[in-house]
Amino acid sequence: MPSPTISAPASSPVMPPEAATAGPTPGQRARALGFRFAPALAFIGLLIVWEVGCRVFKVPTFLLPTPTMIIAGAREQSLSIWTVNLWATLRVALMGYMVSIVVAIPMAMALASSKLLARTLYPMIVVVHSMPIVAIAPIIVVTLGASDLPRVVITFLITFFPIVVTTTAGLLATPEELIELSRSLRADRAREMLNIRLPFALPYIFSALKISTTLSVVGAVVAEFVAAEHGLGYFIQFATSFFKINQSFAALILLVTISLAFFQFVGMLQRVFAPWSLPKSER
């Protein structure tokens, strides 16, 4: 086990001498451990209260299944059913998300470069975003037919707004001095955008990308509610109509897992590729 002996000398010069000799007391150590695992313990506590509460008060399964019943519900369906539905939802969410990025970031660059475009295009974007997504989803499905296309479009519509708005704000938040520096070097507008404005907007862009991860799953599920043959949203509707609430809950847990994983993945990309864009505490 060489690793502890390697890491110890590296950290010891910065450690205050009293900390190096005394170390934390067992009481302090237990408190630190308790603090660290508090969120997990609280969650486990909640599950226990849920399980016990439902059993004691005899809550009917079709109203609120217990955690163990949800696990049992997950097992009632085969693994292939779960993977097919999971993939259908994930695929739509990812495609809609990608299309959003590809459309929204160049659009934000256009909005940030031209006042005329900002004046004409921006109100339209707001109008499109003001349409309740649940209300236009059926219309889009009728217009675009039964395929992944309408579902991707619906996901796109819900994810693209925060990316456009936040990226535009970021591109315009560049310090004026750097723009003057760029102009004093007689660099063209494209260089100004790519070398200065765009990297400066990265903290904004990453916030928007993180918000849009969860929205993309919402978009995919809403689309499946309207018309679909696969997907976790479709599965929830199907299962609820047969009062298999425990299976719906299992699908819901999968959806939450996708959202969380997607969010964490984008956060990881930011930590790897642009650590400077994070607050110091999160690097």
Next chain:
Amino acid sequence: MSDTPPVISFSGVDQVFTRDDRTTVTALKDLNFTVGRHEFVAVLGPSGCGKSTLLRLIAGLVFPTRGKVDIYGQQVVEPRDEIGIVFQRPTLLPWFNVLGNVTFPFRHKYGRVTEAEKARAHELLKLVDLEQFATSSIDQLSGGMQQRVAIARALLLDPDIMLMDEPFSALDALTRDEMSFELLRIWTERPKTVLFITHSIPEAVLLADRIIVMSPRPGAVREILDVPLPRPRSFDSLSDPRFNALANHIRSRLFARHAA
């Protein structure tokens, strides 16, 4: 006067801005002055006297409403290569390390950084005494160190003219004094024509050969003063009776209304 034109010359310059509501503001009124080669000129005045506009006229970032600004006898019609700018805030790029920030002007202008340019950047970091921080990230540096990186950045393309827009005003008082002497040292090693904008009277007197004192609204030249202190200047210059005499004179002129 010799035949060679002055480095910077303002002749009858007015600068009028039109606001969004179509009212106009006269930022600068009838400016006339020249700056000679390797001269250190401080522009001193209260906030809102158009000092920064004056600097941007020289940089070719804005153009006068009336009159003309010449550099080496040629009218300024666009930004020129001879000019380096240091702003009030360091405004470094957080995604580059110190070296990347110093070489940024070259990268931005030509799309790549050559080995020669990197060597030059290292040399400039040595000049501003930050050689050992070349690979440090920006947020590891103090405010004064960041401003020294900004000075190195402004020197990268070897400009003849340095425009400095209140470069030390965002620093704490102690760092500010230190940076003044640091700048004098750099200027002695790399003589440049410097236009230094400030609202600090002692800073202007300590650094400059001449001081252009401005009055506000509209910004106009109130007085141009020679600084009689010998060079090189040091801490002793601060206790020179001529230092206080000049500082007091400027103070009395700037606050004439209050003195009366």
